């Protein structure tokens with residue numbers, strides 16, 4: 001998963017003329033000609049928005065990583081530890097039992113949740129957008145990255161190669177939650193395996209340490225379980241990095257705000273505090289030259305008020321309902 005996500009970022013952030021694309025071309029020179037032609041064609045196709053090849057690529061990578069993980073971690077995977085008493089190496093079995101069955105479902109779920117977020121269109125139906133009560137037409141914005149005009153634009157996500165907006169906000173949160181659950185479960189299982197390997201009688205690391213001493217024992221442990229250590233580390237980072245982001249997205253739904261609107265609001269607050277803009281009559285922000293039209297509000301009070309202002313908030317229950325309706329009212 002980590003690998004597939006990294007590849008998505010590399011591909012996505014490499015427009016044809018950019019420095020990164022040139023680096024790519026340079027790296028491609030070292031590959032055999034057939035492979036190079038195929039990869040270049042794939043990159044050009046991908047950059048022109050033909051995402052189907054990309055989708056196959058992602059599914060392939062996910063399936064590949066699933067198989068590797070399965071081989072290493074699940075069922076009866078074997079890790080060899082040098083024997084203490086005899087010259088024959090001993091084997092630790094990574095049988096995680098019931099947990100492995102859950103992991104099977106989770107690993108299949110990961111590419112599915114990814115595809116849901118990847119394929120869900122970010123724009124909503126026209127009739128829905130023009131609904132006078134929901135006030136959605138005012139919240140339209142054209143995305144600079146993919147030039148789609150979407151309602152409730154949040155941000156353009158390079159990982160899913162899609163805009164995150166009203167139409168796919170729920171699907172996106174679902175994908176984030178899935179990724180966090182899968183990665184943290186995987187990390188916990190890997191850690192559990194290490195503890196199991198350490199404490200197993202006769203074959204465990206505890207006995208190895210007793211026989212070889214702490215320094216050599218640690219080296220043996222690390223050499224035998226490098227893939228597992230790497231996975232604990234990698235999956236912990238992925239889960240931890242996504243948690244604050246996911247909380248932010250959930251808050252966006254609960255408060256009926258978008259990341260784009262939050263950032264815009266922050267910028268306005270800053271401009272007010274710097275005296276570049278003036279808030280008039282608690283209603284609108286106008287350029288300072290228009291300030292004579294109304295009463296100018298003191299800048300600190302204005303910024304504080306603006307920070308709290310949320311004209312689209314209808315209470316969390318209605319906000320969730322709106323987000324769900326938008327997710328279902330896609331074009």
Ligand SMILES: [Zn+2]
Pocket residue numbers: 143144145146147148155156157162163164
């Ligand atoms: Zn976009």
